[in-house]
Amino acid sequence: xxxxxxxxxxxxxxxxxxxxxxxxxxxxxxxxxxxxxPLPFAIAGFIPETPDAADMASQLTQVVSNxxxxxGLFREIPKSAYIQNISAFDTSVKYSxxxxxxxxxxxxxAVSMQGGKVAVKFRLFDVFSGQQMGDGQQLAxxxxxxxxxxxxxxxxxxxxxxxxxxxxxxxxxxxxxxxPKGNRQKRLAVMDYDGANVTYLTDASTIVLAxxxxxxxxxxxxxxxxxxxxxxxxxxxxxxxxxLLPEVPGTMTFAPRFSPDGSKIVYSMxxxxxxxxxxxxxASGQTQRLTTSPSIETSPSFSPDGSRIVFESDRSxxxxxxIMPVAGGDATRISFGDGRxxxxxxxxxxxxxxxxxxxxxxxHIGVMRTDGSEERLLTSSFLxxxxxxxxxxxxxxxxxxxxxxxGEAALYSVDISGRNLKKTPTPGPASDPAWSPLLP
Amino acid sequence: xxxxxxxxYGLSAALHVGVILWVVTGGQWFHPKPNEPxxxxxxxxxxxxxxxxxxxxxxxxxxxxxPEPTAPVAxxxxxxxxxxxxxxxxxxxxxxxxxxxxxxxxxxxxxxxPDVSALKAPPEPPADVAEAPxxxxxxxxxxxxxxxxxxxxxxxxxxxxxxAPTPAPEPPxxxxxxxxxxxxxxxKPEAAPDKVVEKPKxxxxxxxxxxxxxxEATKTVDKQESSAPLSSPRPANKPKxxxxxxxxxxxxxxxxxKPEAxxKPExxxKPExxDKTETAKSQPxxxxxxxxxxxxxxxxxxxxGSGGTGSAPVGPPITAGEKDALIVDVKQxxxxxxxxxxxxxxxxxxxxxxxxxxxxxxxxxKLVGSSGGSGDAVKQAFEAGKRAIVRCGADGFPLPAxxxxxxxxxxxxxxxxxxxxx
Numbered sequence: 001x002x003x004x005x006x007x008x009x010x011x012x013x014x015x016x017x018x019x020x021x022x023x024x025x026x027x028x029x030x031x032x033x034x035x036x037x038p039l040p041f042a043i044a045g046f047i048p049e050t051p052d053a054a055d056m057a058s059q060l061t062q063v064v065s066n067x068x069x070x071x072g073l074f075r076e077i078p079k080s081a082y083i084q085n086i087s088a089f090d091t092s093v094k095y096s097x098x099x100x101x102x103x104x105x106x107x108x109x110a111v112s113m114q115g116g117k118v119a120v121k122f123r124l125f126d127v128f129s130g131q132q133m134g135d136g137q138q139l140a141x142x143x144x145x146x147x148x149x150x151x152x153x154x155x156x157x158x159x160x161x162x163x164x165x166x167x168x169x170x171x172x173x174x175x176x177x178x179x180p181k182g183n184r185q186k187r188l189a190v191m192d193y194d195g196a197n198v199t200y201l202t203d204a205s206t207i208v209l210a211x212x213x214x215x216x217x218x219x220x221x222x223x224x225x226x227x228x229x230x231x232x233x234x235x236x237x238x239x240x241x242x243x244l245l246p247e248v249p250g251t252m253t254f255a256p257r258f259s260p261d262g263s264k265i266v267y268s269m270x271x272x273x274x275x276x277x278x279x280x281x282x283a284s285g286q287t288q289r290l291t292t293s294p295s296i297e298t299s300p301s302f303s304p305d306g307s308r309i310v311f312e313s314d315r316s317x318x319x320x321x322x323i324m325p326v327a328g329g330d331a332t333r334i335s336f337g338d339g340r341x342x343x344x345x346x347x348x349x350x351x352x353x354x355x356x357x358x359x360x361x362x363x364h365i366g367v368m369r370t371d372g373s374e375e376r377l378l379t380s381s382f383l384x385x386x387x388x389x390x391x392x393x394x395x396x397x398x399x400x401x402x403x404x405x406x407g408e409a410a411l412y413s414v415d416i417s418g419r420n421l422k423k424t425p426t427p428g429p430a431s432d433p434a435w436s437p438l439l440p
Numbered sequence: 441x442x443x444x445x446x447x448x449y450g451l452s453a454a455l456h457v458g459v460i461l462w463v464v465t466g467g468q469w470f471h472p473k474p475n476e477p478x479x480x481x482x483x484x485x486x487x488x489x490x491x492x493x494x495x496x497x498x499x500x501x502x503x504x505x506x507p508e509p510t511a512p513v514a515x516x517x518x519x520x521x522x523x524x525x526x527x528x529x530x531x532x533x534x535x536x537x538x539x540x541x542x543x544x545x546x547x548x549x550x551x552x553x554p555d556v557s558a559l560k561a562p563p564e565p566p567a568d569v570a571e572a573p574x575x576x577x578x579x580x581x582x583x584x585x586x587x588x589x590x591x592x593x594x595x596x597x598x599x600x601x602x603x604a605p606t607p608a609p610e611p612p613x614x615x616x617x618x619x620x621x622x623x624x625x626x627x628k629p630e631a632a633p634d635k636v637v638e639k640p641k642x643x644x645x646x647x648x649x650x651x652x653x654x655x656e657a658t659k660t661v662d663k664q665e666s667s668a669p670l671s672s673p674r675p676a677n678k679p680k681x682x683x684x685x686x687x688x689x690x691x692x693x694x695x696x697x698k699p700e701a702x703x704k705p706e707x708x709x710k711p712e713x714x715d716k717t718e719t720a721k722s723q724p725x726x727x728x729x730x731x732x733x734x735x736x737x738x739x740x741x742x743x744x745g746s747g748g749t750g751s752a753p754v755g756p757p758i759t760a761g762e763k764d765a766l767i768v769d770v771k772q773x774x775x776x777x778x779x780x781x782x783x784x785x786x787x788x789x790x791x792x793x794x795x796x797x798x799x800x801x802x803x804x805x806k807l808v809g810s811s812g813g814s815g816d817a818v819k820q821a822f823e824a825g826k827r828a829i830v831r832c833g834a835d836g837f838p839l840p841a842x843x844x845x846x847x848x849x850x851x852x853x854x855x856x857x858x859x860x861x862x
Binding site: 029031039099102128164380381 | 856857
């Protein structure tokens with residue numbers, strides 16, 4: 001009886017407290033400061049599953065690693081630090097072994113030669129969560145395209161971890177230069193985004209400038225001086241055949257760029273001492289004048305949806321950036337900082353515009369919102385110019401030229417955060433890069 | 441006699457009596473004050489010869505005071521007992537000062553008129569002059585006319601692969617990097633051989649970090665530092681008299697307040713020992729009662745439980761310091777460097793259940809809310825937050841064990857607003 005009474009008494013007294021303890025609200029905290037540092041990852045090697053795939057596996061592993069570390073967002077952990085030895089594609093991953101070396105992502109892959117093709121399969125693991133990230137994938141291609149396979153693998157890893165779109169499997173067309181500075185020979189060339197697989201599209205018989213890819217990557221527009229005056233030519237990348245676009249006699253045409261759907265070309269035309277923007281229908285050759293200002297309008301670039309055009313104009317007295325509807329009309333100035341702005345290029349994501357800025361004797365590559373806000377300068381040098389966006393809108397490539405008689409032009413790339421500025425390897429001096437869309 | 445005559449006689453008589461009484465007795469009350477005694481001063485008479493000798497012994501180089509025409513001389517009041525001067529004091533105009541160029545002797549010093557100045561009324565200092573800083577400023581060294589190039593420019597963050605809220609210098613090459621710096625521990629020589637000897641911790645240093653993304657443009661835009669001052673500081677006001685020191689403030693350290701140490705769990709009260717004098721008969725009764733109380737407590741608390749079944753100690757509320765310690769621990773593992781631009785605009789709320797030892801239960805980590813993004817951006821942001829919890833929770837979070845009930849479940853808002861590219 002006494003036990004019962006005491007039990008009831010204690011329940012009355014302590015019960016609410018216990019219930020309160022059980023119904024505690026979660027502890028709530030807010031984190032607003034983090035760190036920005038390369039994410040460490042490990043590649044447990046692409047395991048050759050057939051004897052003739054050993055070399056391919058090694059090279060493919062290297063390209064995947066270079067792609068990821070080249071972004072500045074990842075850091076590869078040296079293989080000498082690995083604890084677990086993964087010798088087969090289906091080996092169970094000991095997450096603790098990879099956590100111990102602070103690997104946050106793990107790539108396990110395999111390569112085999114099957115029917116004259118290279119087959120690659122891989123898995124991506126989130127080490128600290130102890131689970132696979134997404135499904136495993138298998139790709140196949142001809143042995144000659146093994147680098148594209150590697151880029152595709154790296155693109156998948158990059159996109160799954162960062163959430164950004166892929167861009168490794170893309171190409172860059174540029175002007176390859178040779179000879180002394182006073183007598184430069186220029187020809188068009190195309191290469192992988194990382195500088196590999198350079199192919200020349202034109203010879204050095206004439207000066208070529210400012211190549212631009214079509215949205216599907218099959219055609220290139222560029223400016224040629226083969227007639228003694230700047231003319232626009234359209235080149236088929238697959239066949240390397242080119243044709244001059246229709247022209248108005250006594251005019252100069254330059255700075256062409258494809259519309260997003262590839263059906264139109266916007267360009268600058270100098271006529272009677274005045275330069276304005278014009279649009280041409282590719283199929284019919286019909287032209288339309290977009291601006292009528294007595295000033296110089298040039299470097300047009302379409303917005304991704306094709307509804308607007310950003311261009312440079314000196315109608316205010318100095319070179320500034322303007323946006324107008326695709327059919328022409330009132331233009332809105334978006335650049336208001338010190339210095340001169342030129343060569344604007346709309347981001348593939350549509351949210352930003354890259355440009356060249358000249359101020360106080362130095363050139364900069366910068367980005368701004370499409371309304372001109374949040375301008376950020378990413379580079380600074382003797383001469384930086386001509387930005388072009390990666391297909392995912394995360395990286396900008398541009399031309400940097402060094403001063404002096406021995407100065408040379410080279411291609412550089414930089415993340416839009418301003419980090420990871422690096423030189424893109426080319427066979428020689430290079431300028432005027434234009435990034436292709438992601439290859440199919 | 442009529443009535444009026446009676447009144448008249450009466451008044452007359454009363455007045456006469458009063459006058460007589462005043463004459464007789466008034467002297468005692470209204471006698472005149474006696475004259476004050478005359479003060480007599482002893483005066484020694486000096487002969488003319490003695491006076492001349494005395495004057496000859498006086499210093500001769502003392503310049504004679506000259507009344508300045510522009511400064512009115514305060515009138516000298518003659519002593520009362522002194523003889524009146526034969527003539528009134530000469531007006532300044534009566535003695536025109538010779539022209540300065542005609543006087544070969546040096547100009548009189550201001551202190552040459554001790555007597556007169558002593559009688560001058562002290563001049564009232566103007567308020568604005570009294571506050572003039574030039575009179576109260578300590579001597580200031582004149583700036584050197586030459587440029588001194590060794591002036592250290594203001595520290596600027598240099599480019600580093602890691603961007604963190606708190607900058608960290610480049611770690612020494614031999615030191616391992618870890619999220620927090622740790623001094624090297626020496627091995628304990630006195631460790632008993634039968635005990636497990638703990639491995640001495642290696643010295644670690646946080647990885648080099650800067651507080652902001654330093655672009656090439658940022659680095660080169662910086663202009664040449666000049667040693668010239670950019671602005672002239674306004675002179676300080678007249679220093680106020682030092683306030684009496686406050687002992688309680690002086691005792692405070694400069695270091696920021698540390699998070700409060702977790703309160704020690706209260707030791708359970710020892711059961712009182714039964715009185716030895718108590719009879720053996722009463723002992724079983726007491727034990728039975730104690731057992732009943734224990735059983736009742738256990739029943740009320742839900743029996744033996746673990747892992748947050750209600751037996752967790754709730755303790756006092758989590759202090760701000762304890763929260764801050766947890767935030768600091770989590771944020772150093774929250775790496776947003778590989779997040780997409782969209783994910784950097786996404787705030788996610790992540791919930792995690794905790795073990796009593798401060799380790800997170802990995803399988804319990806879940807997304808409970810998000811804002812600012814959708815789809816892949818939320819997924820990337822959640823995974824970055826999850827990685828932060830798992831990585832930094834591997835060693836256990838610094839949480840007070842006696843308050844486990846309050847942090848049994850933790851919800852963390854990962855808000856990357858400050859980490860966006862600007």
